[in-house]
Amino acid sequence: MTPTTPSLRPLSCCKALLRQTGLQKPAARSMTTYFNKPQAAFHKKLMRQEEPRKVIKVIAPPPSTRKVYKEPLKDVTEAQLAILDPTGSRTNLFSKTNTDAAKVGDILLVRLKNGDPFAGVCINIRRRGIDTGILLRNELTRVGVEMWFKIYSPNVEGVEVVQRKEKRARRARLTYMRKPKHDIGSVQNIVLAYQKSRGAIRGRADDGPVGHENKGGKRKVKGKK
């Protein structure tokens, strides 16, 4: 670097001066302590913490359907039952509170809208609201037959109790009746006797026999209404 001649650049002397002052600055700083006024932004931040939080207005909720109608499933079922079982006779026949209700072990006769009536020992009652069903067991053409019936189905015209079990069954499901030792076989004779007695009371015997032993299960019975 060539030395600058002051005659050519008179202000170049300032450069050296400025450099010196620059070097002196840190030394001066170390010797003194500054008191700065708290900075405006920092002060504001401090103040903000002391301020209470702005309360957000909360809007009240609209009325709730869920609170009023807590069991929609029950509501739907009841609306269905009002149509399917207006008298409540179907509910009553299999209700747990009714002492005269049909129970497992009873021989039941189910009349259908489209098809032959079916009789058998009730070995299971499945209570599921609108889907409540019964399982009947009988013997047709020497073959054990079990049929599920939904008691609220419009296809089921009626359920009659043919014979009650003498002693209350101590099981909820009488699946043991499928074993040869306990199987009561065909209930046809009992049902026929029942229908005869009913016919005698009514003065007519047009109900027709149920489940002929030597006929196919689905064959139409002569003399049926």
Next chain:
Amino acid sequence: MAPKLAVSWAQLPPSFLLPDTLLPLVARRGVKYGWSTADRRRKPNRFNQVTAGLPQLTQSPAAALERKAKTLPLRTGALAIKKGMTAIYDPETGIRTPATVVQMDRVQVVSHKTREKNGYFAVQMGAGWKHFDNVPRPLLGHFTGNGVSPKRHVVEFRVKDESGLLKIGQAVGPEWFLEGQFVDTRSNCRGMGFEGGMKRHGFKGQPASHGNSLAHRLMGSSGPSQGGGSRVHPGKKMPGNMGGQQVTVQAVKVLKVDAEKGILVLNGCIAGPKGCVVKIQDSLKKPWPVVLEGQLEEVKEAVQATA
């Protein structure tokens, strides 16, 4: 550091009155290199591209939206809670139809998503109620700003255009859906946890005997070795977490609508356990339902009259 002007900023007139040359140098996106039809000083809008008479791009947000528009419903959907299953009998024919009961509770429009702001049209729906103590402040402000009470469930339903944007704060009940119309339901299915290959993917497992030991339910081989690549291919079905993901059931018929009780009865089953949140929207694979003008108001008036 940017070079400072000799004059103090306080003495200068406001920046928008100054000529461009006096303003500090700030890099502007996409102006320096190439060209743009957009206004130089305007903030670029990524959703509404102005193409100055040029052919529309096939790969752009706008083009993507146009493609998607064909498969977007016209109306918003609604949120419901699954309550369980039952059956509906037809008294004439005696036909039994299995049905799912869902209940709608305080469903309201919370806000909108618009093309200008968000790039698509959607309606944000809220359902239920949540105590404001349990709602974070930003979200509480969002609800209050829109004039809606804090909601437990908040979900977006996409719609085709702005005509599908319901008024903010409007309540939507089950009468929003018509009896006999078809809907799509979306809900999270029951979570099964970590499950093996047999349950998760229907693998056959291994034989019970013939020298098999402790490997009856294992997945077996996960692929060929050297020559076959000696690696497991991506996407190989393996044991892992099963269930708990969203399942859509399409074209579910609406059997019954009870506006007073907030009940909607749907045909068949939908995914998820009882109490799960179900998103219901008009079915994509069936014609859109025809809602007559003033039909919804009539139902609402009838409900108010009975209540």
